[in-house]
Amino acid sequence: MSDVYLNGKFIGTVENAKQFLDEAITERRKSKISNNVNFYYDDESDEVRVFSDKGRARRPLIVVKYGEPLLTEKHLQQLKSGELSWSDMVNQGIIEFLDAAEEENALVAYDSSQLTPEHTHLEIDPVTMLGLCASLVPYGNHNQSTRLNAGTKNQKQALGLYVSNYLIRMDMDVNILHTPQKPIVKTATNDIFNYEKHPIGQNMVVAVLSHKGYNMEDAIVINKSSIERGLARSTYFRPAVAEELRYAGGLIDEIGIPDKDVKGYRSEKDYRYLEEDGIIYPEAEVKEGDVIIGKSSPPRFLSSLEEYNLSAGTRRESSVALKHGEKGIVDFVLLTENEEGNRLIQVRLRENRTPEIGDKFTSRHGQKGVIGMIVPQEDMPFSASGIVPDILFSPHGIPSRMTVSHLIELIGGKTGALAGRYIDGTTFSSEPEEALREELLSLGFREDGTETMYNGETGEMYNVKIFIGDMYYLRLKHMVANKLHSRARGPIQLLTRQPTEGRAKEGGLRLGEMEKDTFVAHGASLLLKERFDSDKTIIPICEKCGMVAVHDSFKDRDYCLMCGENAPISKVEISYAFKLFIDELKSMGIYPKFHLRTKY
Amino acid sequence: MVTKMSDVFKEYERKIPPKLIEEVKEALPPKTSRERVKKILEHVYQEWLSSWAEPGESVGLIAAESIGEPGTQMTLNTFHFAGVAEMNVTVGLPRIIEILDGRQKIKTPMMEIYLKKGYHQKEKVREVARQIKETKAGEIIKEFEINIAEMNLVIRIDEDEMKKLGLKPAELVKILKKGVRGIDLKTEKDRIIGKPSEKDAGINSLYKAKEKIRNAHIAGVKGITQVLPVKKGDEFVVVTAGTNLAEILKLEFVDTYRTKTNDIKETYAVLGIEAARQAIMDEVFKVIEDQGLNVDIRHIMLVADTMCFSGTVKGITRYGVVGEKASVLARASFETPIKHLVNASLIGEEDPLKSVVENVMINQPVPLGTGLPQLSVTLARTPKKTVKKKKTKGKAKK
Numbered sequence: 001m002s003d004v005y006l007n008g009k010f011i012g013t014v015e016n017a018k019q020f021l022d023e024a025i026t027e028r029r030k031s032k033i034s035n036n037v038n039f040y041y042d043d044e045s046d047e048v049r050v051f052s053d054k055g056r057a058r059r060p061l062i063v064v065k066y067g068e069p070l071l072t073e074k075h076l077q078q079l080k081s082g083e084l085s086w087s088d089m090v091n092q093g094i095i096e097f098l099d100a101a102e103e104e105n106a107l108v109a110y111d112s113s114q115l116t117p118e119h120t121h122l123e124i125d126p127v128t129m130l131g132l133c134a135s136l137v138p139y140g141n142h143n144q145s146t147r148l149n150a151g152t153k154n155q156k157q158a159l160g161l162y163v164s165n166y167l168i169r170m171d172m173d174v175n176i177l178h179t180p181q182k183p184i185v186k187t188a189t190n191d192i193f194n195y196e197k198h199p200i201g202q203n204m205v206v207a208v209l210s211h212k213g214y215n216m217e218d219a220i221v222i223n224k225s226s227i228e229r230g231l232a233r234s235t236y237f238r239p240a241v242a243e244e245l246r247y248a249g250g251l252i253d254e255i256g257i258p259d260k261d262v263k264g265y266r267s268e269k270d271y272r273y274l275e276e277d278g279i280i281y282p283e284a285e286v287k288e289g290d291v292i293i294g295k296s297s298p299p300r301f302l303s304s305l306e307e308y309n310l311s312a313g314t315r316r317e318s319s320v321a322l323k324h325g326e327k328g329i330v331d332f333v334l335l336t337e338n339e340e341g342n343r344l345i346q347v348r349l350r351e352n353r354t355p356e357i358g359d360k361f362t363s364r365h366g367q368k369g370v371i372g373m374i375v376p377q378e379d380m381p382f383s384a385s386g387i388v389p390d391i392l393f394s395p396h397g398i399p400s401r402m403t404v405s406h407l408i409e410l411i412g413g414k415t416g417a418l419a420g421r422y423i424d425g426t427t428f429s430s431e432p433e434e435a436l437r438e439e440l441l442s443l444g445f446r447e448d449g450t451e452t453m454y455n456g457e458t459g460e461m462y463n464v465k466i467f468i469g470d471m472y473y474l475r476l477k478h479m480v481a482n483k484l485h486s487r488a489r490g491p492i493q494l495l496t497r498q499p500t501e502g503r504a505k506e507g508g509l510r511l512g513e514m515e516k517d518t519f520v521a522h523g524a525s526l527l528l529k530e531r532f533d534s535d536k537t538i539i540p541i542c543e544k545c546g547m548v549a550v551h552d553s554f555k556d557r558d559y560c561l562m563c564g565e566n567a568p569i570s571k572v573e574i575s576y577a578f579k580l581f582i583d584e585l586k587s588m589g590i591y592p593k594f595h596l597r598t599k600y
Numbered sequence: 601m602v603t604k605m606s607d608v609f610k611e612y613e614r615k616i617p618p619k620l621i622e623e624v625k626e627a628l629p630p631k632t633s634r635e636r637v638k639k640i641l642e643h644v645y646q647e648w649l650s651s652w653a654e655p656g657e658s659v660g661l662i663a664a665e666s667i668g669e670p671g672t673q674m675t676l677n678t679f680h681f682a683g684v685a686e687m688n689v690t691v692g693l694p695r696i697i698e699i700l701d702g703r704q705k706i707k708t709p710m711m712e713i714y715l716k717k718g719y720h721q722k723e724k725v726r727e728v729a730r731q732i733k734e735t736k737a738g739e740i741i742k743e744f745e746i747n748i749a750e751m752n753l754v755i756r757i758d759e760d761e762m763k764k765l766g767l768k769p770a771e772l773v774k775i776l777k778k779g780v781r782g783i784d785l786k787t788e789k790d791r792i793i794g795k796p797s798e799k800d801a802g803i804n805s806l807y808k809a810k811e812k813i814r815n816a817h818i819a820g821v822k823g824i825t826q827v828l829p830v831k832k833g834d835e836f837v838v839v840t841a842g843t844n845l846a847e848i849l850k851l852e853f854v855d856t857y858r859t860k861t862n863d864i865k866e867t868y869a870v871l872g873i874e875a876a877r878q879a880i881m882d883e884v885f886k887v888i889e890d891q892g893l894n895v896d897i898r899h900i901m902l903v904a905d906t907m908c909f910s911g912t913v914k915g916i917t918r919y920g921v922v923g924e925k926a927s928v929l930a931r932a933s934f935e936t937p938i939k940h941l942v943n944a945s946l947i948g949e950e951d952p953l954k955s956v957v958e959n960v961m962i963n964q965p966v967p968l969g970t971g972l973p974q975l976s977v978t979l980a981r982t983p984k985k986t987v988k989k990k991k992t993k994g995k996a997k998k
Contacts, residue, residue: 520956521661523969532963575963589936590945 002041004048009434017041017048019347024050029063029093046299049101049370058097061108061130062089062119069112069122070094079466081113096121098413122427126428127188131437136188137364138412138425147403150366158362158474159234160200170334170346172239175353175477176201178228179516183364183472185409187425194564197528202232203417203472206410207381207453209465210396219312219372219390220361227355231390232475235353238328242293244343253318255279255345258296264317271319273330279345284330292330292347293320318346322504325484327351338514351481363471365406367397379456381466388456389468406471411436411449413470419441485509497535497576509533535576546593547568548582570596608634612641616648631786634964645946656972658905658956667884673698679779688841694885699864699880702915703905706863711824712949713838713848717975725836728853729827731820732838735765738814746806753794753806755813765819772818778871821847845870868913876913880904927951929958 002017003010014020021041027033036060040049063070070092078084086457089095100123117120127135133152134140140148156173159177166176180199183190190196204226209219227233233536243251256278257271273284278294284290296315322328327440328349338344354370355361375392382388398406405425414424415436422487424431437447445451450465477592485503493501499508511531519528540549544562549560558569572594585592609621623646628637653659674692690698690707698706719728722885733996740761745754757769776785776792782805783794786922793811796805828843843861849870861867862883881904883899888895906921907914914920923977925931928944928951943949949969953959965971 295664400702468810516960517661520658520966520968521659521665523656523971525965525967525969527970528960529963529965529971532960536963573963575961581961585941585945588941590941592945595950 002046002048004050006050007053008049014048020048029096031093032198035097036091036100038097038102040105042104044319047056051099051101058099060095060124061106063096063126064109064115064119064122065091067114067115067117067119068125069267071122086397095124100186101301112355119432123463125188127426130427132189132193135427136185136195136239137427138185138187138188138423139430140427141430142404142408143365144402146153147366147401147405150368151362151364153367154362154368155200155364157478158200159477161198164198167332170332170348172348174237175435175596176235176237176569177475178233178235180470182422185412185423185425185472186425186469188429201472202415204231204390204473205387205391206363206391206469206471208393208395208398208410208475209381209453209462210394211375211381211392215369215392215394216372216375216396218369218394218397219368220369220394221373221375222355222371223359223377223390224374225377225388226390227374230414232355232359232473234353234475236328236353236479237324237331237460238351239294240320240322240347240348242295242345243338244295245297246340246342247298252299253295254315255293255295255343257294258317258319261314262296263299263314263358266317266319267319270321271457272382278334280330280347281334282330283431286330286349287327288324289324291319291321292349293345295319305497322349323504325503350455353479353481355475356480358484360476360478361391361407362474363409364411364474365403367401367406369397369401370475371391375456381456381462383451383453383466385451387451387468391471391473395467402540408433408436410469410471411469412438412443414449415440415443416536417470419443429588491536495536498578499534521580532575537576537579538571538573539579540569540597541572541594543570543594543596547588548579572596605634605637608638608641612645615645616641620644634753636941650781651841656969657970659902661956663902666899667696667888668896670695670888670891670895673893674887674891691887691890696884699883699887700903700907701942702864702917702920704865709823709863709866711838711839711840711843711845711848711861712859713837714855715838715853716853719853722836725829725838729829729838730764732840732841733827734820734822734824734842734853735818735950736814737772737816737818739820740765740767740772741814744810744814745811746803748803749794751801751803751806751881753813755792755794756782757790757792761791775818776816777815780809780812783813823853824848833931845933851918864913873911877904877908878947880907880913925955926959927955928955929953929961930955933957933961 001013001015001516002020004012004014004020018041024033024039028035028037028039034052037050038056040051041047042049049423053087070189071089075084075089075094079089085097090097106120107118108123109115109119110123110126110159110182112122119160119306123129132138132146133155136155137143137148137151142172143151159175161176161288162174163474166174177200179202181202182196182199183201183205183270186195201528214220223231242255244255244542246252257274257276258265261398265338271294273280273292274294275281280292295318298315301448312483330347331350332346332348335345336346353359355374357371357374360370376389377594380388381392382559409425411433412425412431413576416423419439423436440449441447446465448467450467451468453466453468454460455462483503487499487508488504489510492497501507502508516528516532519525520533540551540558541547542549542563544563545560547560547562549558549567549569559565560567560569582592609625612931613621615872621641628640632640643945654728671693674696681740687707688765688961689710715725715728719725738834740758741755742758743756745756746755757772762769762772769790769792773785773787773792782801784797785792785794787793794806794809796809799806804823823842823844824840828839829836830839832856841862843866845859845863845866846859848859849856856889859877861881861884864876864879864883867879881900882899882901885895885897886901903916910924918931922934923931924933928949929942932938932944934939944951951958953962953964954967956968959966
């Protein structure tokens with residue numbers, strides 16, 4: 001007697017679990033039971049688990065009976081001629097989808113040569129063990145699984161052609177690679193899902209060698225002339241959105257060039273690109289501070305007192321302007337309305353992104369790195385045949401990471417480029433490395449992919465042979481232009497008077513507690529004080545009662561709220577945060593007193 | 601000029617600590633000339649001077665950083681002893697935290713029992729180990745039977761286990777009688793029969809008596825749950841799980857000089873504060889060493905000193921060392937700020953602003969390093985005329 005659970009709920013018992021399972025699966029293969037249902041017998045807890053939930057990850061396998069796959073040569077021919085379809089095979093029980101649970105009961109053969117009578121299933125192809133992105137890594141079976149993981153992650157961030165109608169779409173924060181290429185070393189998956197119609201990288205000439213330390217710690221050195229020829233160039237689209245919001249009392253935002261009496265009016269120069277409707281025109285080149293959509297909002301709080309106030313009627317400026325450090329060209333202006341019927345204006349800004357120092361690149365093997373230096377072609381190393389690499393990749397990235405596939409792709413790419421053909425690098429069924437080497441040799445190159453190279457600056461020959469070849473490199477979406485940030489002075493927070501936080505707010509870089517500790521450890525006491533001076537203030541303190549006094553800047557006089565004008569008042573330099581802290585103590589009902597003493 | 605050798609040493613006696621001088625004396629090859637000795641001592645003196653911390657050096661913070669930084673690299677969790685009887689040991693960061701917090705009860709108490717000479721044969725060590733290990737009655741009893749009809753408790757003894765201990769049923773009853781009250785025990789062949797001493801006692805009391813008997817201490821040292829003889833060099837050491845330093849030290853075969861426990865509070869209770877300080881140092885250092893890290897022992901010494909200088913072991917927690925800081929602001933900035941602020945306001949506490957954290961808070965130079973030395977100048981009295989002038993001007997400004 002075994003318990004049976006359907007989707008985790010107990011529904012009954014069966015006499016013989018194994019027999020029940022056999023029958024159920026046979027019925028499913030005859031399509032008497034939906035092939036979405038999976039059966040699993042857990043012999044440890046003696047429970048039958050049946051699943052029909054949505055959202056289970058399932059994968060197709062060829063059914064095997066008595067050590068022979070049900071899929072025969074005949075089926076394959078029928079498939080080719082179109083007599084048979086995939087769903088026919090599923091319905092006939094030749095191919096079966098297993099979920100994670102039922103896979104536990106199955107014994108799956110890796111390929112047909114390994115079949116034994118015990119096997120229940122056969123992989124359609126070993127690659128189907130991998131996911132979509134993982135199967136895109138060429139020669140992935142030569143790698144550690146962690147590197148394969150890194151490689152797949154990186155590919156997801158690569159620039160390419162994400163849709164072909166991007167010009168008429170209003171997608172925002174998007175990158176398009178200008179001249180994507182098909183990879184020379186490809187995998188079977190490329191053909192299956194039309195990868196070559198929307199590739200995500202370019203074939204680059206890569207030499208594995210150090211270059212004056214500018215490609216240490218995973219950096220890469222890149223050829224300036226290659227960049228100037230358009231290598232890895234991309235376009236970035238950034239959004240600017242404004243909405244005419246409606247407020248209580250029939251008030252509404254107004255899109256248009258704001259009047260000069262509007263509260264918070266920017267300078268006239270900032271509005272210069274706006275047309276009469278208050279919206280910028282396409283192809284305008286804008287920089288930080290420039291208004292893209294002019295907008296004014298009704299006054300915020302209308303209290304009874306302010307109604308009679310002259311200034312109460314003025315509207316607030318709420319234009320959309322480019323933030324600190326942003327720039328671009330207006331690409332596309334869209335006027336529409338949103339779900340609530342409010343007028344909605346979307347402006348798409350375009351920006352050309354040429355590779356620069358700090359931009360991130362990767363091969364398909366988890367070998368990511370940023371540009372460390374851009375070298376003019378004249379100064380780049382060159383091979384005997386005059387080939388100048390696009391990228392200098394540091395050899396130190398290889399031993400500890402053991403990405404053998406990276407090296408094989410380099411040879412494969414070189415062979416493919418020289419022979420004028422694509423190389424199949426499908427995981428588990430790729431062209432063997434030996435064949436590539438032989439072909440390379442027959443093409444008149446060294447079989448190990450190395451070549452004699454010359455120093456680009458002195459013309460001297462390197463004492464060693466340099467490993468050089470073609471590789472598919474991807475440009476990743478992390479670009480310095482979106483991240484670069486520094487500040488010397490700038491905006492502060494209202495409450496604490498300390499610098500704001502974050503790039504968007506032009507914030508400071510926090511000198512945190514542990515950084516503070518290093519200053520203390522070095523005994524750099526006065527330097528530490530200076531670093532924390534960002535919120536220093538001078539406050540008057542009444543020496544009689546020890547409370548913060550008041551400074552009347554009209555009369556240039558200090559007085560104490562508790563002790564009056566005659567109390568002795570001294571000025572004290574203190575961090576504003578501490579003053580705030582004192583105020584908070586007061587709000588708790590604690591009376592904090594300052595006892596002042598001369599320091600010296 | 602003829603100077604005696606002892607004079608050379610005498611000159612340095614005031615400069616160098618006696619222990620160092622002792623070391624020099626021992627290390628000196630025979631027949632070293634006086635000049636050389638003097639040279640050596642001068643070198644020692646210079647070396648000793650250079651090992652001093654400079655005034656204003658933030659030794660505490662540097663110690664904290666020096667222990668904290670390797671702490672980030674430590675592997676968590678416990679690892680398992682490779683041995684017959686598996687023993688769990690708390691290592692890594694959790695162990696360091698445990699020690700520095702000054703916990704009353706540690707996760708895996710252990711002892712290292714060194715033996716006196718003459719106990720180092722394999723057989724004897726095993727014998728000793730067996731003697732140390734605590735045996736509870738439950739371990740030598742095969743079966744308990746509560747007979748409701750006759751209202752008695754029938755205990756079946758495991759005779760093999762008894763033989764190992766060299767116990768006879770009568771002796772067992774004797775021991776049990778000491779530990780368990782409320783029940784009369786009698787031997788009957790290979791069984792022990794217990795009857796409640798009170799006439800009208802129910803099953804409940806029988807059951808309670810059964811549990812008591814199961815936990816009754818029969819032999820060995822209380823608290824020692826596991827023993828493992830380990831060869832260390834050419835002698836045997838008994839490593840135990842569970843500790844009972846006071847009782848172990850009473851045993852005649854134990855080398856009382858080297859036997860130790862990893863329980864700092866117990867070390868303190870049995871051997872005193874100096875031993876506790878040494879134990880803290882040893883235990884912390886052991887952990888760091890085990891992880892393949894390298895921290896200067898002086899940092900750990902400083903931590904151990906701060907934990908022990910009051911005479912009792914105090915953890916680096918808000919209940920221990922940190923809770924005794926002089927400054928309210930410093931205490932409040934560590935943990936539970938509101939508690940400290942409110943309590944300080946209740947008694948009108950004053951903060952002298954003499955330490956680091958407070959001065960960082962109010963944005964003043966911290967009294968360390970360059971912030972420590974101060975220049976004070978007594979200004980000469982200036983002629984009265986200028987004073988008046990300054991007063992009128994200065995007042996407005998002030």
